[in-house]
Amino acid sequence: MTTYRAPVGEYQFLAGHVLAGEYNGITGADESAETLGSVLETLGRFVADRLLPLIGPSDREGCTVTADGVRAPAGYHGVYEAFVADGWGALHTAVEDGGQGLPLPFGFACDELLSAGSMSFALYASIRLGVYTVLKGIGSESLKATYLQKIGSGEWNGTMCLTEPQCGTDLSLLRTTAVASDDGTYRLSGTKIFITGGDHDLTRNIVHLVLARIQGAPAGLAGLGLFIVPKFHVGADGSLGERNGVTCPRVEDKLGIHASATAELLFDDARGWIVGAPGAGLAGMFSMMKLARIGTAFQAIGVAEIASQNAIAYALERIQGRDLVGGGKAPLPIAEHPNIRREIVRMRTLTSSARMLAFVTALVNEQTQAAAEPATRMRAQVVLPVLMSAAKAISSEIGVEVATAAMQTHGGHGYIKDTGIEVLLRDVQILPIYEGTNDVQSLDLALRRLDDGRHQAVDATLAWLREQIAELPAAGPHLDQVPGTLAVLDRIDGVVEQLKADLKGAPFAALQCAREFLWLVGHGVMATLWLRVLAALDGSELPIDTAAKHAQARFYFAYLLPDAELRIARLAAASDIEQALKTYPLNLNF
Template sequence: MSNFNAPVHEYDFLVRHVLAREIQLLNYDVNLTEDFKLVLESVGTFVDEQLLPLALSADEQGCTIKGNQAFAPDGYKEVYQNYIQDGWGAIHTSVEDGGQGLPLPLSFACDEVLSSGSMAFALYISIRLGVYEVIKTLGSDYLKQKYLEKIGTGVWNGTMCLTEPQCGTDLSLIKTKAVLNEDGTYRLSGTKIFITGGDHHLTDNIVHLVLARIEGAPTGLAGLGLFIVPKYLSDDGKIGDSNHVSCARLENKLGIHASATAELVFDQAQGWIVGQPGQGLLGMFSMMKLARIGTSFQALGVAEYTYQKAVDYAQNRIQGRDLINKSKDSIAIIQHPNIRRELLRMQTSISSGRLLAFQTTLLNGLTTASDHPELKKLANAILPIFMAVSKTVCSEYGVEVATAAMQTYGGHGYIHESGIEHALRDVQILPIYEGTNDVQSLDIILRRIFDGKHETVSILLNWLEQQFDDLELNECDQIYLEQSKHLFEQLKETTESIKGNLQQNPFAALQYAKDYLWYVAHSMMSVLWLRVISSLTHSENLAVNKQNKYAEAAFYFNYMQIDTFTRHERLKRANAMSAVLQNFQPEL
């Protein structure tokens, strides 16, 4: 394949045109257009020159463990240090903590570009930033002084430790115990599994953010605390003794072989509480929020890489006759209608996901927009829906695009050397971690349609419909507007039906939760694509190819949005199918 191209022009289009309204409200004290161009081009060069050359060997070698120490693949330590020393690992952390202080959306865009080079490598960079944010927001002065600069710059790394052998989604089952010491610190004992970057040799120290049950505290979630537990104790930034945190094993996984997914054992490890006892889950959710948003960009990165590979292959692979012009000469497969359609589907899926993901990051910024109290209230209400939808849509589009890339390659894509095979294995984790996509859809049904006080989905739909008022569309594009308005009306009816079923037939309401999430997703994407068309119609000096971008929009409305027809029929028949499903008894 030719050199990897970071999607700089795509982000330029979003920042200056499609989502410029939100950018202006956030009032960033930087030239975001120039920053995006400079940073993404530089990270793209890093990916092309340093990371992609390691992709196949790192996947083949994977991570290894010797004694209680894990090791990332050969070459990763040098590449990690290069990335950190160049300052890219501290893009959005505060200047007083050694960072560059740039907006968080730019950091997420860098996650996408890094994930194109290696999703496994990108995880070492991104996961620690959640630890940084938690300490920055909730940590004591002691913890801030001790850890913020080290973690914020990437000199030290960090992890999030939730899952245990007996509990994943249900965190009330956590058994890791924290016992209070006389000096105000705690001793933690227990086992955590599936810890991304749980142990490695890329940095001198790893700072674990651990959710644990405080001795003597109430049962359930109220008894949990959040603790900083370093791998090594330190004094004045110097590494000291082991803190009794050991790596028991590394998971043997389908993909992301170069990411050390570890089982960690805490044996009377010293920890410092973050925030107040009993509020551990609140602090952990602030880290999970960033990780969940980041998942969308990881998926986009894999999708962008495999799409670019597929385009390059389709342009150069000569195979088959020209069935349209009846020529006997063999042609490049990109000239075949079905291949051309699939490439446009891949590109439109990536653009749709990027619209959702970037809008989500901007809404996240607006949740703290003190200058706009009503907008801040709105953003806090609808952000959880955007997060769930963006995570689900991007991760599933990521799998679909990587699969379509393999189909474009045919048998060559199934071979390891193509680079498609390992990317397809890597992306499979994204619909699973940071809350499975089924859990995301259940969250919308159970907590966002009506939570006892608010009808958040209704708030979302009202806000989305208000976006119609700002659209300037040509007459020929009005059909897409009418199509989207019809979708909205059907979604409102379906939402009311689900609300009734939650009271009368909850099985019916929950069985098609994923279909409902995708219905909501298309309502969001429809508005965003209408804003794309409006931008194409009335904006000048576009960084993107106007003809191709309009083709994407037309493809979305004429091929992808009509997915809602099938989902609407399924949801209409939910009551009938609930009886069928409940009577079904699986047999071995």
């Protein structure tokens, strides 16, 4: 991988202009858009200097299971030590826990840069923050005193232990048990799989956050508890003691993210401490999952950013073919061919669209707690699940799409290992799968967010988008695209009513089209954000190439937004699609 420049100006433009209202509402003067830019500029140099050289070697070496545990790839140890020593691990943890106290969107933006340098390394750096957040929110004072500062700084790492061999999304099948001891702790036994960073030697301790069924508790989800289970016991003075009953017999042999230890963990009478009240484990785990799902979107954007940057660099230097438009005889760079130029602009526009969608989701997540006005906090709580599902699913699919287009731009040179593009394409494939598959995100939107008995979250989201459009300036380059965007929102209104009816009378038809609905809602959000981009381009001294951004907006409305009509057409044909699916014989008689 030869080219990477951190998208500092993009984030300054979003924070300081496009989404300035949301951004300023959850930050103070010390966390200005310029501060965000400075943070990303510095981290970008760290990524370019320390992480990019390790992409090929760490992918080839992967993780190794030894008698003492899992060994991370050579080179990662020094980079991780520098990451912690430079304070990156504590960027947005609380000041009282030794952190810098910066807003969480800073951390998500940093996740993009780290993921551009190495998705595997980014996972070691970020997954622990969910453990920190859960402990900070519902942990006992004793647990906070023991773990928060170490986890928050990155000196110790953490994991989320949810999935089991027989149990992924359906947590009612969970079998790991927790038995209460006389000393107030619990003993956990069971097997967890697909645990990101489940075991490694980058930190001296790993703190597992484990979902388990409490012996003697009610059946079903009400009987689940959340437990802190450290790899090594921690003494009263903070020193590490003997190893707990947690072992890693193997790491998964995966398509991508080879340098990330995706582990199977065996809990054998392991000592654990309950987090929150018995039976409240699921709520605590979902708070961690929320951050992981938003983080997944930024991981995808990081891959899309570096993949598209390198595709452009290659297309500018690769001489191939003659001028089929102007009729020139001399060979020319492939970037001059219409189809390649289209793919370049498509990659960049998709990446920008995903970044806006993810960043506004991160800001709305902050609004749920930090917004000054109660009405703003309430609306954020209602629309966040819609934005979160859309950001996770759409950004991850955009990551795959952009990495694929980057490989196509490189041709055969992208398929071989020399350029590093094939590593990106293998790594990014996990993102539509983990932290709740994209189909799960789509079903959540259709089953829970149309009407949950208290809120109609999709309707609230559409109303919020219309408010944003109404607040745009009365003049500017956005005006030409306002009618089309409002028309899309109106079409979504009609689809919402259709889905509500189908969920009652034809649920099969409705649910098999849930993914189309998610993308349709996503287009409503992205189109509104592109209007805000166009309006912001009327400003002066902007930190971006305004000609490039104008072109991206034009391309989005002309080339990408028509995808909404395709989604609408599929939703309208839901009953015909249902019949095709039901009449197709499901057997192995190929």
